[in-house]
Amino acid sequence: MSEEYNAMELMTIVASRDIEDRKIIYVGTGIPMLVTSLAQKTRNLKITPIFEVGGIGPEMPTLPLSVACSRTTWRALRSADSSEAFEIAQAGFADYAFLGGAQIDKYGNLNSTVLGDYHAPKVRFPGSGGANAFASFAWKTMIIMNHEKRRFVEKVDYITSPGYLDGPGAREKAGLPPGTGPYKVYTTMGTFDFDEKTKRMRLFSLSPGVTVDDAVANTGFELIIPNKVRQTEPPTREELKILREEVDPYRVILGRGEA
Amino acid sequence: MEMKILEKGTKFQEPKITPNDFREWVRDNKPHAMEDKTMDAKTAVKKFMKSGDIVSHSGCSFVRIPVAILHEVLRQGIRDLYVAGGTRSYDVNLLTDNGRVSHIDPGYIIGLETLGVPRMTRKIVEQAITKGELTLTEWDNASMAWRHKAAGMGIPFIPVRHMMGADGFKFSGAVKVECPFTKEEVVLVPALYTDVALIHVHESDIYGNARITTGAIVEDWGKVRSAKRVIISTEKIVDTEDIRKQPDRTFVPYFYVDAVVQAPYGSHPGNMPGRYYVDIEHLTEYKNACEDVTGEALKQYYNKYIFGTDSFEEYLQMIGGEKRLKYLEDLEFLRVKPGGAPA
Numbered sequence: 001m002s003e004e005y006n007a008m009e010l011m012t013i014v015a016s017r018d019i020e021d022r023k024i025i026y027v028g029t030g031i032p033m034l035v036t037s038l039a040q041k042t043r044n045l046k047i048t049p050i051f052e053v054g055g056i057g058p059e060m061p062t063l064p065l066s067v068a069c070s071r072t073t074w075r076a077l078r079s080a081d082s083s084e085a086f087e088i089a090q091a092g093f094a095d096y097a098f099l100g101g102a103q104i105d106k107y108g109n110l111n112s113t114v115l116g117d118y119h120a121p122k123v124r125f126p127g128s129g130g131a132n133a134f135a136s137f138a139w140k141t142m143i144i145m146n147h148e149k150r151r152f153v154e155k156v157d158y159i160t161s162p163g164y165l166d167g168p169g170a171r172e173k174a175g176l177p178p179g180t181g182p183y184k185v186y187t188t189m190g191t192f193d194f195d196e197k198t199k200r201m202r203l204f205s206l207s208p209g210v211t212v213d214d215a216v217a218n219t220g221f222e223l224i225i226p227n228k229v230r231q232t233e234p235p236t237r238e239e240l241k242i243l244r245e246e247v248d249p250y251r252v253i254l255g256r257g258e259a
Numbered sequence: 260m261e262m263k264i265l266e267k268g269t270k271f272q273e274p275k276i277t278p279n280d281f282r283e284w285v286r287d288n289k290p291h292a293m294e295d296k297t298m299d300a301k302t303a304v305k306k307f308m309k310s311g312d313i314v315s316h317s318g319c320s321f322v323r324i325p326v327a328i329l330h331e332v333l334r335q336g337i338r339d340l341y342v343a344g345g346t347r348s349y350d351v352n353l354l355t356d357n358g359r360v361s362h363i364d365p366g367y368i369i370g371l372e373t374l375g376v377p378r379m380t381r382k383i384v385e386q387a388i389t390k391g392e393l394t395l396t397e398w399d400n401a402s403m404a405w406r407h408k409a410a411g412m413g414i415p416f417i418p419v420r421h422m423m424g425a426d427g428f429k430f431s432g433a434v435k436v437e438c439p440f441t442k443e444e445v446v447l448v449p450a451l452y453t454d455v456a457l458i459h460v461h462e463s464d465i466y467g468n469a470r471i472t473t474g475a476i477v478e479d480w481g482k483v484r485s486a487k488r489v490i491i492s493t494e495k496i497v498d499t500e501d502i503r504k505q506p507d508r509t510f511v512p513y514f515y516v517d518a519v520v521q522a523p524y525g526s527h528p529g530n531m532p533g534r535y536y537v538d539i540e541h542l543t544e545y546k547n548a549c550e551d552v553t554g555e556a557l558k559q560y561y562n563k564y565i566f567g568t569d570s571f572e573e574y575l576q577m578i579g580g581e582k583r584l585k586y587l588e589d590l591e592f593l594r595v596k597p598g599g600a601p602a
Contacts, residue, residue, distance in 0.1 A: 029372045030372065030373055033373070052346075052400055053346065053476075053477040053478075054475030054476050061593060062593070065321075065373045065374060065530075065537055066321060066346075066348075066537075067320070067346065067475075068318060068319035068320055068322035068323070068474070068477055068530075069320075069530050069532075069536075070473075070474060070530055070591060072475060073474050073532060079474060080475070080476060081404070081475070081476035081477060081479065081481075082345065082400060082404035082476075082477050082478045083401075083404040083480075086400070086401040086405070090420055090421070113397070113427075118426075118430060119389070120389040121385050121388060121389070123381075124369065124381060124384055124385045124388065125376075126365075126367045126368055127365045127366065127367050127368060127397070127399070128366070128367065128397075128398075128399035128400065129366065129367035129400050130346075130399065130401060131399070132422065133399060133421045136422075136425075137421060158426045159424070159425050160425060160426070162423075162424035162425050165424050170424070171424060174423040174444070175424075175443060175444030175445065176421070176424055250597055
């Protein structure tokens with residue numbers, strides 16, 4: 001029996017299933033907080049979330065509204081400051097970072113700063129926050145965002161957070177710590193990973209009811225389509241119940257999926 | 260052996276305040292003796308802040324932000340500010356919405372994180388950038404934290420291992436060099452000194468020995484140490500005897516601090532970890548006022564809550580007084596649900 005769910009609920013649930021146990025994960029503001037909180041509640045994980053302004057290993061009794069809000073240090077292991085939080089990541093402890101963005105390209109470069117000309121912006125977004133450092137330091141970066149053609153573009157207007165830049169070896173050449181980079185992208189249409197050789201985005205799994213053609217039509221660059229495409233399991237009643245009743249009962253973020 | 264500059268951000272500039280300038284300032288102007296610094300917000304702002312200053316704010320987004328002091332900054336007509344960013348949100352919106360800012364080093368601006376992006380604020384910022392009335396130098400939360408840290412350490416820059424590859428580097432004032440030790444490429448970010456830091460804390464004695472009793476420290480240790488003047492606003496004044504009993508809990512020793520302002524609920528509508536939670540309804544009222552892109556509703560919001568009031572105490576009465584604040588305290592400790600029903 002499947003239940004009705006909105007796009008935000010679907011991608012949150014799918015991403016939460018992929019949070020690896022016993023790891024340290026840097027959590028960006030917005031949907032990543034929803035995903036991490038859901039994973040903590042549905043799967044009883046021994047993960048350590050870290051927030052960029054100092055919260056280390058909180059229990060998050062309710063959805064944090066900000067990366068600094070009380071919930072990010074609630075029953076935490078330590079309440080540190082921003083430089084310490086970023087230094088921990090720079091020193092190599094960040095197994096995962098979890099980010100959102102407004103635009104992404106085939107190499108997983110993320111834009112959360114500006115659309116159009118930097119000096120005469122069509123739209124100015126809030127900007128990097130901690131994202132640039134997260135994407136530079138984490139061993140694996142997970143990304144979650146709405147899947148629309150105008151967001152999945154050949155080249156982002158501005159690289160806020162580095163993906164594989166312009167291809168294999170580019171991160172290392174730029175001087176970023178080696179062995180890091182985007183790992184998976186969770187969207188309303190499916191899950192995507194990156195081809196080991198070309199570092200280009202590849203379809204990994206399709207959301208229920210979405211076809212390969214749909215995914216291709218909604219992507220502004222050439223997606224790598226593997227021979228065998230997986231199907232994402234729809235959200236279970238249990239996952240939806242916990243997400244709606246325990247994680248975001250006031251639909252602070254989930255409400256955005258209804259647009 | 261020389262350190263070769265490989266690449267320079269386009270916003271590279273000579274620092275406004277160097278470590279040596281700061282050392283002399285500290286020698287000549289910081290309070291080396293322990294003296295009573297208590298004063299009201301009006302006096303503190305009048306005495307220690309002026310138009311054109313480089314300013315930093317405590318906390319982040321809508322958490323432990325110095326709202327009580329910022330109301331005074333707005334009322335006293337201070338403008339042309341250079342904002343040292345990090346994750347700024349409601350606090351800097353108060354200034355940009357009213358045209359008081361000429362430069363920002365972000366961080367994060369405009370948005371209210373999970374609560375969304377206020378439309379009018381975004382429009383004001385976009386137009387100011389396009390007209391050249393507001394300039395930005397792109398940094399991010401990590402580089403901003405480290406820039407304050409470098410300043411606090413008394414050194415001119417700090418090497419970091421991010422920013423390369425990202426466009427943030429291009430629009431920053433950073434430089435990329437080859438590390439003389441490892442031969443790896445590193446980015447050097449310049450120390451950032453400020454004229455004044457506005458820091459809201461839980462507890463302070465009359466001298467400015469202050470505590471953040473719980474919650475994330477954000478960039479505040481760096482901000483305190485990198486500022487020529489520090490205005491502390493505090494939820495509560497405590498006895499120095501109490502500070503001396505638990506010195507490990509002191510966040511700032513007095514000699515960094517120039518003014519101590521008692522400001523209970525001074526972060527409202529922001530969250531004060533361990534005291535009161537975010538006033539979501541008030542922030543929603545603000546965000547709704549921003550939906551009117553003629554700017555009229557936002558003007559009314561400011562006239563009602565800030566320009567139409569004479570003090571933060573008056574503002575607290577206006578937002579619902581004791582009853583409202585008690586509810587926000589209950590919310591903080593999960594004793595009630597949003598809206599007020601028992602948890």
